[in-house]
Amino acid sequence: MSPVRTPTVEAVWEALAEVPDPEIPLVSVVDLGLVHRIDLDLEAAGGGRLRVELLPTFVGCPALELIRAAVAERLAGMAANVEVAMTFAEPWTSDRITPEGRRKLRESGFAPPAPAEAAEQPGKPLFATIAVRPTASCPYCGSQDTELENPFGPTLCRAIFWCNRCRQPFEQFKRV
Amino acid sequence: MTAVMAEALDRGTREALAGLLLAMADDEFVLGFWDSEWTGIAPLLEEDVAQSSIAQDEIGHAQALYQLLAEVIGGDADRIAFGREPAAYRHARLLDHARTDWAFSIARRFLYDTADAARLDLLVACAWPPLAGVVAKMRREETYHLLHMHTWLERLASGGDDARGRLAAALERLWPDALTVLAPLPGEELLVAAGILAEPMAAAEQRWLASLRPIFTRLELPFPFIQLEGERLETTLAVPAEPRDGHDGSDSFRWLWGEFTMVYRSDPEAVW
Numbered sequence: 001m002s003p004v005r006t007p008t009v010e011a012v013w014e015a016l017a018e019v020p021d022p023e024i025p026l027v028s029v030v031d032l033g034l035v036h037r038i039d040l041d042l043e044a045a046g047g048g049r050l051r052v053e054l055l056p057t058f059v060g061c062p063a064l065e066l067i068r069a070a071v072a073e074r075l076a077g078m079a080a081n082v083e084v085a086m087t088f089a090e091p092w093t094s095d096r097i098t099p100e101g102r103r104k105l106r107e108s109g110f111a112p113p114a115p116a117e118a119a120e121q122p123g124k125p126l127f128a129t130i131a132v133r134p135t136a137s138c139p140y141c142g143s144q145d146t147e148l149e150n151p152f153g154p155t156l157c158r159a160i161f162w163c164n165r166c167r168q169p170f171e172q173f174k175r176v
Numbered sequence: 177m178t179a180v181m182a183e184a185l186d187r188g189t190r191e192a193l194a195g196l197l198l199a200m201a202d203d204e205f206v207l208g209f210w211d212s213e214w215t216g217i218a219p220l221l222e223e224d225v226a227q228s229s230i231a232q233d234e235i236g237h238a239q240a241l242y243q244l245l246a247e248v249i250g251g252d253a254d255r256i257a258f259g260r261e262p263a264a265y266r267h268a269r270l271l272d273h274a275r276t277d278w279a280f281s282i283a284r285r286f287l288y289d290t291a292d293a294a295r296l297d298l299l300v301a302c303a304w305p306p307l308a309g310v311v312a313k314m315r316r317e318e319t320y321h322l323l324h325m326h327t328w329l330e331r332l333a334s335g336g337d338d339a340r341g342r343l344a345a346a347l348e349r350l351w352p353d354a355l356t357v358l359a360p361l362p363g364e365e366l367l368v369a370a371g372i373l374a375e376p377m378a379a380a381e382q383r384w385l386a387s388l389r390p391i392f393t394r395l396e397l398p399f400p401f402i403q404l405e406g407e408r409l410e411t412t413l414a415v416p417a418e419p420r421d422g423h424d425g426s427d428s429f430r431w432l433w434g435e436f437t438m439v440y441r442s443d444p445e446a447v448w
Binding site: 015062092093150151154 | 312321
């Protein structure tokens with residue numbers, strides 16, 4: 001398959017922005033900040049090489065292979081050799097979710113994760129803040145008067161809260 | 177510390193690294209399967225969800241660690257995970273116990289999670305980048321497990337006589353085996369010299385015990401240690417001589433092994 005136009009890194013980003021999260025389809029892998037690196041080498045032997053590295057949100061997330069395969073399928077044809085790999089080269093954190101991603105999460109009925117504590121130190125992520133209970137704003141009514149019901153939810157990346165104002169449960173995309 | 181490549185390590189250090197990865201992976205793997213035994217029958221619906229989610233985290237951590245091990249020793253991660261006889265597993269003896277009752281499961285998980293956190297602290301600046309990367313990710317997830325276990329320990333300790341009594345009895349029974357999690361690993365001094373491990377396991381064990389002491393004192397829970405000169409905490413308990421071997425002698429582990437290897441043994445090529 002020959003590409004219609006010469007692919008650019010920008011075109012790869014645009015293509016990645018069309019790959020949805022399998023659980024929350026309104027948000028893309030770009031919105032979630034999953035893209036670690038894009039290497040595009042059109043001069044590489046055999047008609048060019050494109051390598052994309054993605055960061056897993058959770059180590060044991062069962063959707064990792066689905067996401068990897070969906071990205072590989074979308075990028076197929078942008079270079080003769082397309083490789084998509086998962087990497088732990090840097091830890092994915094919920095601070096990588098873009099402002100647009102946070103808006104789309106809210107639109108999908110999920111509270112976005114609270115931003116990182118200012119006091120968090122690079123070497124000691126989160127462990128220093130163990131006494132701090134996670135907080136969230138209700139995605140339906142915006143109230144801050146919410147309580148953590150369960151730090152574990154229906155998937156690894158979600159926690160369950162209760163809104164005291166609109167009196168209903170909601171899910172938060174966990175801060176990690 | 178400059179980054180090291182696994183291939184560039186001498187044979188002894190590579191073997192020690194493989195031993196560390198296998199111990200950590202087997203710990204997370206076996207505990208994850210014990211946790212999953214609560215799926216459907218936990219005392220609260222929230223706990224059903226929580227235990228299942230924690231189990232999935234732990235088995236995910238094990239999968240990532242077995243993958244690293246496969247890179248060091250060659251072979252296939254699934255085969256390492258499922259293709260061994262019970263005697264070849266290297267998890268800590270603490271993880272041989274069946275889930276028993278809720279207080280027992282919480283007591284065991286509290287002891288394991290806090291000890292594991294002290295072990296992960298030794299690997300934050302690990303000179304082998306692939307392990308440093310997985311550890312950085314694991315620590316962020318384990319934060320939620322720790323938060324949850326601290327909450328449950330407090331809850332049972334300050335609950336009625338039944339809850340408190342069961343928790344205290346479980347801790348009494350588990351303490352000797354809890355000391356197997358941070359027992360010295362073969363060749364660990366080579367890992368320290370290579371910058372893979374920051375300090376020997378014994379240093380992590382002392383920090384772990386020092387961190388638990390104020391909690392157990394405040395909650396009036398069993399803490400069978402005495403302070404020697406300096407800050408050092410010593411136990412009077414008989415710690416198992418083989419902290420990570422001889423699991424074929426444990427009926428409960430043999431049973432669990434039979435459960436979690438069932439699919440693999442019936443079809444090693446199965447994909448799910």
